[in-house]
Amino acid sequence: MNALLEVEDLVVEYPGKGLRAQPFRALKGVSLDIRPGETMGLVGESGSGKTTLGRAVLGLAPVTEGSIRYAGRDIGHLGRRPRRALADQIQVVFQDPYSSLNPSLTIEQILTEPLTARGVAGTQAKGRVRDLLDRVGLPAGAATRLPREFSGGQRQRIAIARALALSPRLIVCDEPVSALDLSTQARVLDLLIEIQENTGVAYLFITHDLAVVRHISHRVAVMYRGELVETGDGDQVTSRPEHPYTQRLFLAAPVPDPDEQQERRAARRALRAEAEGDAA
Amino acid sequence: MTAIDIPPAIPTAPVRASLLRRLVRRPLGLASAIFLVIVAIIAVVGEWIAPYDPNKASLQLVLAPPSPAHPLGADSSGFDILSRLLVATQVSMAAALVALVTALILGVISGLIAGYYRGWFDSVASWATSLIMALPGMVVLLAARAVLGPSVWLAMLVFGVLLAPAFNRLVYAAVVAVRGELFIDAAVVSGLSDMRIIGRHVLSVVRAPIIIQSAIVLSIGIAIQAGLEFLGMGDTAVPTWGQMLNDAFINMYKTPLSLVWPSLAISLTCIALTLLANAMRDELERTVVVRRRRRRAVTTATGSVAAVTTSIATGGGDGELIDDSVDVPVVSAETIVHPDDALTSAQLTEPILRIRDLHVGYDQPDGSVLEVVHGVSLEVRKGEVHGLIGESGSGKTQTAFAVLGLLPRGGSVTSGAIDYDGTALHSAPEKVYASIRGSRIGYIPQEPMSNLDPSFTIGSQLVEPLRVGLGMSTRDARAKSLALLERVGIPNPKRTFAAYPFEVSGGMAQRVLIAGAVSTDPDLIIADEPTTALDVTVQADVLDLLRDLQRERGMAMLLVTHNFGVVSDLCDRVTVMQQGLFVESGPVRTILKKPSHPYTQSLLDAILDEGPARGPLVAAGEQPEGARA
Numbered sequence: 001m002n003a004l005l006e007v008e009d010l011v012v013e014y015p016g017k018g019l020r021a022q023p024f025r026a027l028k029g030v031s032l033d034i035r036p037g038e039t040m041g042l043v044g045e046s047g048s049g050k051t052t053l054g055r056a057v058l059g060l061a062p063v064t065e066g067s068i069r070y071a072g073r074d075i076g077h078l079g080r081r082p083r084r085a086l087a088d089q090i091q092v093v094f095q096d097p098y099s100s101l102n103p104s105l106t107i108e109q110i111l112t113e114p115l116t117a118r119g120v121a122g123t124q125a126k127g128r129v130r131d132l133l134d135r136v137g138l139p140a141g142a143a144t145r146l147p148r149e150f151s152g153g154q155r156q157r158i159a160i161a162r163a164l165a166l167s168p169r170l171i172v173c174d175e176p177v178s179a180l181d182l183s184t185q186a187r188v189l190d191l192l193i194e195i196q197e198n199t200g201v202a203y204l205f206i207t208h209d210l211a212v213v214r215h216i217s218h219r220v221a222v223m224y225r226g227e228l229v230e231t232g233d234g235d236q237v238t239s240r241p242e243h244p245y246t247q248r249l250f251l252a253a254p255v256p257d258p259d260e261q262q263e264r265r266a267a268r269r270a271l272r273a274e275a276e277g278d279a280a
Numbered sequence: 281m282t283a284i285d286i287p288p289a290i291p292t293a294p295v296r297a298s299l300l301r302r303l304v305r306r307p308l309g310l311a312s313a314i315f316l317v318i319v320a321i322i323a324v325v326g327e328w329i330a331p332y333d334p335n336k337a338s339l340q341l342v343l344a345p346p347s348p349a350h351p352l353g354a355d356s357s358g359f360d361i362l363s364r365l366l367v368a369t370q371v372s373m374a375a376a377l378v379a380l381v382t383a384l385i386l387g388v389i390s391g392l393i394a395g396y397y398r399g400w401f402d403s404v405a406s407w408a409t410s411l412i413m414a415l416p417g418m419v420v421l422l423a424a425r426a427v428l429g430p431s432v433w434l435a436m437l438v439f440g441v442l443l444a445p446a447f448n449r450l451v452y453a454a455v456v457a458v459r460g461e462l463f464i465d466a467a468v469v470s471g472l473s474d475m476r477i478i479g480r481h482v483l484s485v486v487r488a489p490i491i492i493q494s495a496i497v498l499s500i501g502i503a504i505q506a507g508l509e510f511l512g513m514g515d516t517a518v519p520t521w522g523q524m525l526n527d528a529f530i531n532m533y534k535t536p537l538s539l540v541w542p543s544l545a546i547s548l549t550c551i552a553l554t555l556l557a558n559a560m561r562d563e564l565e566r567t568v569v570v571r572r573r574r575r576r577a578v579t580t581a582t583g584s585v586a587a588v589t590t591s592i593a594t595g596g597g598d599g600e601l602i603d604d605s606v607d608v609p610v611v612s613a614e615t616i617v618h619p620d621d622a623l624t625s626a627q628l629t630e631p632i633l634r635i636r637d638l639h640v641g642y643d644q645p646d647g648s649v650l651e652v653v654h655g656v657s658l659e660v661r662k663g664e665v666h667g668l669i670g671e672s673g674s675g676k677t678q679t680a681f682a683v684l685g686l687l688p689r690g691g692s693v694t695s696g697a698i699d700y701d702g703t704a705l706h707s708a709p710e711k712v713y714a715s716i717r718g719s720r721i722g723y724i725p726q727e728p729m730s731n732l733d734p735s736f737t738i739g740s741q742l743v744e745p746l747r748v749g750l751g752m753s754t755r756d757a758r759a760k761s762l763a764l765l766e767r768v769g770i771p772n773p774k775r776t777f778a779a780y781p782f783e784v785s786g787g788m789a790q791r792v793l794i795a796g797a798v799s800t801d802p803d804l805i806i807a808d809e810p811t812t813a814l815d816v817t818v819q820a821d822v823l824d825l826l827r828d829l830q831r832e833r834g835m836a837m838l839l840v841t842h843n844f845g846v847v848s849d850l851c852d853r854v855t856v857m858q859q860g861l862f863v864e865s866g867p868v869r870t871i872l873k874k875p876s877h878p879y880t881q882s883l884l885d886a887i888l889d890e891g892p893a894r895g896p897l898v899a900a901g902e903q904p905e906g907a908r909a
Contacts, residue, residue: 035897037897038897039894039897045815045816045817045818046815058465058469059468059469060465060468060469080474084471084472084473085471086471087469087470087471088471090469091469091470092465092466092469094462094465094466096462099461099462099463100462100463100465100466101463101466102461102463102481102484104484104485105484113467113470113472113480114470114471114472117470117471117472117473117476118471152672159466162466162470165470166470166471181671181672181842182671182842182883182886182887183671183882183883183886185886185888186886186888189888193894208815208816209816210816211887211888212888214888214893214894215888215893215894216894217893217894218894218895218896218897219896219897233893233895233896234893234894234895234896235892235893235895238893239893248817249816249817251820252816252817252819252820253816253820253845254819254820254823254843254845254846254848254849255845255848256844256845256847256848256872256884256887257848257872257873258848258849258868258869258872259869260848261845261848261849265820265824265849268820269824
C-alpha cells in the first residue's frame with residue numbers, strides 16, 4: 001500500500017531574534033510516513049519538535065529543507081491558494097479546546113465555516129451540522145450555543161466535528177486529550193478510534209503521554225530534540241523500547257501500582273546511573 | 281501530564297442582546313444616544329427647519345438681542361443665529377465625519393494588514409505611524425491651509441491622516457493578540473481565504489474597540505474643526521459652529537450671550553460622544569473578554585506572589601448537554617474509610633492536620649453562597665504523605681487553599697474546623713496565618729513560573745522569607761539558600777541564585793520553589809499538583825526530590841493531584857474526592873488495588889496504562905505488517 005503522507009529529511013528553522021542571529025532549528029531532518037487509515041503516534045517532551053512537525057504538515061510552519069509529500073505530491077512549498085485547496089484532505093484538532101474555537105461564534109457557525117469556504121451553499125451546510133454533531137455524540141441542540149457553554153471534553157468533540165466537516169483523509173491531532181480529565185480522555189480517544197474505523201481517516205497523533213499513544217496508535221515515533229530516535233509498532237515502542245531516551249521516557253511515567261512503581265523507580269535510577277557511568 | 285485547568289463552569293446568562301438594546305438600559309448611554317440622534321436629524325434637515333435663510337443679512341438685525349422673532353438674536357452681519365446654528369450642524373458634523381472616515385480607512389486597514397501578515401509592511405507601517413504621531417497636528421493643519429486653501433474638507437482630510445495612527449495602533453495590537461489564537465490556525469487549515477479570516481475572526485475581535493475609538497475621534501474632529509474655524513482658517517462663506525464662535529468672540533463685549541449657543545452645540549456634542557463611548561466600552565468589553573481562568577494573585581507568607589488558579593464546578597450547570605466525564609455513581613455523603621494496613625499502621629503517629637466537616641463556599645453576585653466543598657473530614661499524620669485525588673472541579677484545590685487560608689476573593693470556610701497542630705485555622709485572623717503559613721506550613725504550587733516574581737532574582741525571593749520569617753541575618757539566609765539550591769539538585773546554585781526566574785526552565789523553577797517551601801523547616805507541606813506542568817522525565821526527578829526531602833526531614837505532606845501514578849509513587853494514604861465530597865479514604869495500596877467505591881473504580885478503569893496496545897494496521901486484503909517483513 002502506498003503511503004498517504006511521506007515526510008523526508010524535514011528541516012524546519014525559525015529565524016532568530018535580532019540581526020545576524022542564528023536561526024533556531026526546530027526539526028533536524030525528520031522522516032516518517034503514514035498509510036491511509038493508520039494512526040501514527042508521535043511522542044516527545046516539550047521542545048522536542050513534535051508540534052512543529054504537525055504544523056509543518058498543516059502548512060503552518062516553514063519547510064527549510066526536505067520534503068512533505070501527500071498522496072505523492074509535494075505539499076511542503078505550496079502557495080496560499082493551492083494550500084487552501086488541500087483543506088478537504090488534511091485537517092487538525094488542537095490541544096487547547098478553549099483557544100481553538102472562536103468564542104464569539106455559535107457552534108453552527110463554527111461547523112459550517114469550512115463548508116461555506118469551499119462553496120457549499122449556506123442552507124446545505126447547515127443541514128450537515130446535525131449529522132456532524134451526531135457523529136461526535138453531541139445533541140442537535142448544541143448548534144445554537146456558544147463555545148463557552150460547553151465543558152473541555154465537549155469542546156474537543158466540537159473541534160473534532162469541525163475537522164470532520166470536509167471528510168479529510170488525514171487529521172493532525174496535536175495533544176487533543178492532554179487538557180482533559182482522565183475519564184473524559186478515554187472517551188474522546190474511543191471516539192477518535194470509532195471515527196477512524198468508520199471513515200478510514202489517518203491520524204498523525206501528537207502527544208507526550210505514552211499510555212495515550214499506546215491506546216490509539218498503530219505505529220509510534222519518538223522525538224527528542226528535533227530528531228526521531230525510535231519508530232516502530234505501537235506495542236513494541238511503548239512496552240519494550242530500544243532507544244535509551246524512550247526507555248527513560250517509559251520508566252519516568254509513574255504507574256498506579258505502588259509496588260510496581262517502586263520497581264520502575266529502581267529501574268529508572270539504575271538506567272540513569274548507567275548513563276552517568278558511561279558519560280564519566 | 282500537562283492538564284489545562286478547566287475554567288469554572290459558572291452559569292452565566294448568555295449576553296446576546298444587541299448592543300443598542302444594552303446601551304439603552306444605561307441612563308447616560310440613553311441620554312447621549314438621544315442627543316446625538318437629534319443632532320444627526322438636525323444635520324440632515326437643518327436647512328429646511330431653519331426659520332430664516334442663514335445667508336440673508338439684515339442691517340436692522342446686526343447684533344440684535346434675542347426677541348420672539350429671533351429667539352437667539354442675530355450676529356454682527358445681521359444673520360439669524362438660530363438659523364445659522366441649525367444649518368451649521370450639517371457642515372460641522374460632516375467635516376468631523378470626513379476626518380473620522382479617513383482615519384478609519386487608513387488606520388484600520390493598515391493595522392489589519394500589518395498585524396495579520398507582519399513582515400515588511402509591518403515595519404513600514406510602524407515607521408509611518410511613528411512619524412505621523414511625532415508631527416505637531418496644528419502646525420501641519422495651518423501649513424496645509426496655506427498650501428491647499430481655506431477648504432474645511434481638505435483640512436479635515438489632512439486631519440484624518442493625522443488621526444489614523446490612533447486606529448492603526450489599536451487595531452494592530454488587537455490583531456497581533458488574536459493572530460496567535462488557535463482558532464485562526466484552525467480557520468487557515470479549514471481553507472478559509474485570508475480575507476474571510478480577517479473579516480470573520482479578526483474583525484469581530486477588534487470591532488468593539490474600533491467603535492469606541494470612533495466616537496472619541498469624532499468628538500476630537502468636531503473640536504479641532506471648530507478650533508480651526510475659530511482661528512479664521514476656514515471658508516467664511518460656509519456657516520459652521522467654529523465660525524459662529526469666532527464671530528461671537530469678536531463681539532463678546534456687545535452681545536456676550538451669542539457666545540453661548542455655538543459653545544453649547546460644540547461642547548454638548550463632544551460630551552455626548554464621549555459618554556456614549558464610555559457606555560459602549562462598558563457594555564462591549566464585558567462580552568469580548570474570554571474568560572479562561574479565575575486567577576488572583578495572593579501574597580503568600582513566603583513573600584512570593586502565588587497565582588491562585590481555581591476551578592469551580594457547579595454540579596450540572598445549564599451548559600451540560602451531555603455528561604462527558606463518566607457514568608458518575610451517586611455521591612453519597614458517607615466516606616468509605618479503609619482501616620490501616622501493615623505499612624501505614626507501622627507509622628501510626630499523631631495527626632498534624634485535622635479537617636472536620638469542612639464547607640467552602642463562594643459569595644455570588646446575587647447574595648447567595650455557592651458551596652463547592654460540602655463537608656469533608658481528613659487527618660494528615662506527622663511524617664506521612666497524604667494524597668488528595670480528584671478530577672478538575674472536584675474541590676481538591678479548594679480544600680487545600682482553605683487550609684492555607686488562600687481562598688480566592690469571595691471564598692470562605694462557611695462551616696467546619698481546620699486544626700493545625702493545636703491551632704484552629706478555620707476562623708483564624710490573618711495574623712495567625714502569617715505566623716504559620718510559609719514558616720510552619722510550606723506550599724508548592726502547580727505553575728512554577730507564575731509563582732516567582734519576574735522582577736526579582738531567585739536569590740532575593742529565597743532570602744526574603746528567611747530574613748523576615750525566621751529573623752536570620754542576610755549572610756546566614758544567603759548561605760542557607762545556596763545550600764538548599766544545591767540540595768534540590770540545581771547544578772550551579774550560585775548562578776541560579778543570581779538569575780531571574782525567566783532565565784531558568786520550568787523544572788528548575790519548580791526545584792527553586794521546593795527549596796523555598798522547605799527553607800523554613802515546616803512540619804507540613806501542601807503541594808498542589810506540583811508536577812502537572814512538567815515533562816514526564818522532569819516529573820520523575822521532582823518526585824524523587826520530594827520523596828527524599830520528605831523522608832530526610834520527616835515532614836508531613838498533603839499532595840493534591842489528579843494523577844494516580846504520582847499518588848502511587850509518593851503517597852502513604854489517599855483520599856478520593858468527587859464533587860466537593862470525599863468518597864473514599866485509606867492506605868494507598870487499598871485504594872489503588874482494592875477500591876470499594878464505584879467512583880474510584882471508574883477512575884482507575886479510565887487509566888490507559890494497563891490496556892493493550894492497538895497493534896499494527898491491518899488493511900483489507902493485506903498480510904499483517906509482521907508477516908511481510
